[in-house]
Amino acid sequence: MRGEGPSESEPFLARLRAGDSQAFEDLVKTYQHRIYGVALRMMGSRADAEEVAQETFLRAHGALGDFRGDARLSTWLYAIASRLSLNRLASGEHRMARRRTDTVEMLRGRLEDQPGGDLERDEREAALHRAIAELSEERRVVIVLRDLEGLAYDEIAAALGLELGTVRSRLHRARLELKDKVERYLT
């Protein structure tokens, strides 16, 4: 997993459960980028991603009193963000055209931000972004959680409510599909 979250010690969790606003602010500050990243990879739109990320923290804020600590706090937040994203995508609110457009815009903006960067690397990244965006939602979410956010198999299974074998096979299929899409950059 990229980086470590804030202290998930029992005192910190107790403050969160007690409704300590400062503890909640620390939680948001610590995980905002990661949760937003998951939402952006899944939704493909910055606007949708911000909505999902904000809703993730609001849901967590409302349910912190019931958080038992069986899973890590970060895993719990990833689970909320992943399910919110999948529900939104399944509800038909999201349009693939919009997602692709936003993805291209996102990549273009990144390239413009790094004018002196490695052109080949940027092109490779753009190809990867497109390939991820073209994955099915089921495959995309396991790729994002595993290869971009670093969750373990069992954490992904718990977050998505899947069997471990399902996570394993779904992740492998997703990787093979991505490899095929960016084959020319692998030589």
Next chain:
Amino acid sequence: MTCAENREQHSALLDGELPAVARARVEAHLAGCAECSAELARLTRMLGMLHTLPAERAPVGFVDRVLAAARPTPWYVRAWRAGTQPWRLKLPLEAAAVVIVALGAVYVFQKTPELQQAARYAAPAPSSTPAPPPTPSAPAPSLTTTPAPVPTKPAPAAPAMSDERGRAKKAIPPPAQESDRTQPSAPAPAAAPPSVAPSRDASRVESKIESSERQSAAPAPPAEEAAKPSGNAVKPLAKESGAKDKLATRESESSGQKKSDGARMDTQATPAAPTTQAVPRRQRLGSRAPEVTRALVPPDASGRLSVSDREAAERALVDLRGRLDVVEAFRRDAGEGQVLIEMIVPRAALADFTRGLEGIGRWSWDRDPSTLPPQIRLHILLAR
């Protein structure tokens, strides 16, 4: 292990998720299979690319927006949202609000006589149309008794309506004293136009009275409204004659509705009330107004009694009235030596009374009542 089986395990191998035994088998196959080894190398490079992707960053101000949205909502806002946002609650609440407002409007209307009066005047007044000829069945005004339809009318009256009617009658005098007495059930619109010009000629007054009669024969207004003026009519008559008093008492007893009104009638029909109302009306109409009105209002029945000796016939009539509880309401000179007498004859006594008339002289019906009210206004033209 086949190449396909081996490649299925590449992801788990790279992630360190394979058990030791399975890992050993996969690695043994890779050691002897260049294609599978190349495939694993490509997959490893692809994962390397993925891991080098820069992390996304949340937009500026994201934390502030989250914290603002997470602030506790005031209780009244939560209550308002809970009551208005879900349709399953909002719709019933709106329906209940409409019902409450409607009930409130009805309550205010019932408790506000001015509103009822305004609504009554706003409605088209049936008496404003030309009055058709009176029918024999219509109750005629009487000096001594209340009209016959009163006891037969339904009694759904609300007290507030009665109060309002009483006030309306005080504020808007009816066209004539007799119409007030004889048409207690006439609705206010019929009485309202005369209040604008109460001193018109008798025929105009008569027209109004006939309109009131028609309305009293139609589906009736609340019986309590009818009962109150009738009480006013009975009281002054009691001063005139004991027989009239007796008759009025019998009449009021025959009216179950009046009895049911009980104390309310008693308190409203004070002796002073009819006097204070009647005197100004008499003054406005002149001293001849009662007679003119009575003469113009058609009786229930009429006939001609031809006698040779008028004085003897008069005495016989007095005797006959005394025996049958018949009341003489009024009399006037009809010219050419004739006199018109109005008798109030109880329906049960009509047959005996007419037989008595035939014994006094030659009696012939001019107008035979098709329907008989409890108290029949009978006009007798006494002629030689």
